[in-house]
Amino acid sequence: MKIIENCKMDEYTSFKVGGASDRLILVDTEEELASVMAEIAASGTPYVVLGNGSNTLFGDGGFRGTVVKLGPGFDKIVVSGDRVTAFGAVLMRRLAREAMRAGLGGFEPLSGIPGSVGGAVFMNAGAYGGEMKQVVRRVYAMKPDGSAAEWFSGDELELGYRHSRFKDTGEIILKVELELEPKDVEEIKGDMDDFTDRRNSKQPLEFPSCGSFFKRPPGHFAGSLIQEAGLAGYTIGGAQVSEKHCGFLINKGGATASDVLALRDHVKKTVKEKFNVDLEPEVRIIDEIM
Numbered sequence: 001m002k003i004i005e006n007c008k009m010d011e012y013t014s015f016k017v018g019g020a021s022d023r024l025i026l027v028d029t030e031e032e033l034a035s036v037m038a039e040i041a042a043s044g045t046p047y048v049v050l051g052n053g054s055n056t057l058f059g060d061g062g063f064r065g066t067v068v069k070l071g072p073g074f075d076k077i078v079v080s081g082d083r084v085t086a087f088g089a090v091l092m093r094r095l096a097r098e099a100m101r102a103g104l105g106g107f108e109p110l111s112g113i114p115g116s117v118g119g120a121v122f123m124n125a126g127a128y129g130g131e132m133k134q135v136v137r138r139v140y141a142m143k144p145d146g147s148a149a150e151w152f153s154g155d156e157l158e159l160g161y162r163h164s165r166f167k168d169t170g171e172i173i174l175k176v177e178l179e180l181e182p183k184d185v186e187e188i189k190g191d192m193d194d195f196t197d198r199r200n201s202k203q204p205l206e207f208p209s210c211g212s213f214f215k216r217p218p219g220h221f222a223g224s225l226i227q228e229a230g231l232a233g234y235t236i237g238g239a240q241v242s243e244k245h246c247g248f249l250i251n252k253g254g255a256t257a258s259d260v261l262a263l264r265d266h267v268k269k270t271v272k273e274k275f276n277v278d279l280e281p282e283v284r285i286i287d288e289i290m
């Protein structure tokens with residue numbers, strides 16, 4: 001277990017903005033997590049769970065409470081037949097590589113999603129026609145008060161568009177069991193390379209961001225609406241609507257969280273005025289979800 005007091009959250013999030021949290025605790029075992037969560041519950045102080053920070057934005061004022069993060073002890077993968085069990089901190093790209101080495105396919109469309117497998121289940125992350133729901137069989141998660149961990153499967157997971165039960169319950173995802181299909185290793189590699197090329201050519205990966213900032217509104221694509229509203233390249237401070245992919249708000253350099261949130265508000269307002277469509281953020285904005 002590692003405790004970092006006054007932890008700068010721009011170093012732990014892919015947008016690279018935001019102030020410090022009172023403390024960040026990296027836990028390496030289920031027992032450590034249970035005792036940390038029990039202590040937080042007993043003190044009644046605020047906390048957030050953080051994966052790899054690829055979809056999370058902290059405000060410039062930081063966070064008055066504890067950020068709980070699964071540490072290196074939760075970076076393990078076990079392959080057994082067509083089942084792959086990944087602990088919560090495993091990064092999606094490492095999981096994709098291990099599945100490929102084991103000759104197991106089905107994960108390729110998800111291979112380029114940044115972040116941890118825990119965060120990907122929480123978000124039911126998806127790309128190129130794939131989503132976590134298609135490959136996740138069971139999830140082992142702990143109650144927020146640290147009292148018990150148990151397996152959840154199928155409908156219990158409530159996986160929908162960027163939704164899972166964990167958004168409502170606050171349970172902490174410790175292990176994820178995937179069911180994949182035997183597939184030729186070279187074919188898996190070819191498909192993964194193809195998805196990587198598509199991502200590299202369409203996304204502004206050279207700038208810090210949280211990926212697509214907004215959810216897909218029913219019947220539309222957020223990026224297309226933002227482009228048609230004439231907002232490509234629109235800039236506030238160091239935050240900009242990417243010209244390469246208008247669904248991405250990027251940190252062009254030196255952005256503050258306030259810049260990003262002001263840009264978010266401007267984009268929402270403009271798209272509402274022009275198309276009468278409400279854009280909702282996909283990004284988890286800590287000040288606003290607490």
Ligand SMILES: Cc1cc2nc3c(=O)[nH]c(=O)nc-3n(C[C@H](O)[C@H](O)[C@H](O)COP(=O)(O)OP(=O)(O)OC[C@H]3O[C@@H](n4cnc5c(N)ncnc54)[C@H](O)[C@@H]3O)c2cc1C
Nearest residue numbers: 051052053054055056115116118119120125126173210211
């Ligand atoms: C360049 C770029 C491209 C992206 N492309 C895609 C894409 O194609 N598809 C897509 O869906 N997303 C995409 N994203 C967004 C992001 O990668 C996903 O949402 C990802 O699943 C977040 O994982 P994370 O570990 O970084 O989560 P974090 O940002 O750390 O957390 C996200 C949420 O999950 C919760 N959480 C994290 N870990 C756990 C856990 N172990 N237990 C319980 N709750 C947890 C957090 O509390 C938080 O609310 C992209 C982001 C970037 C920067």
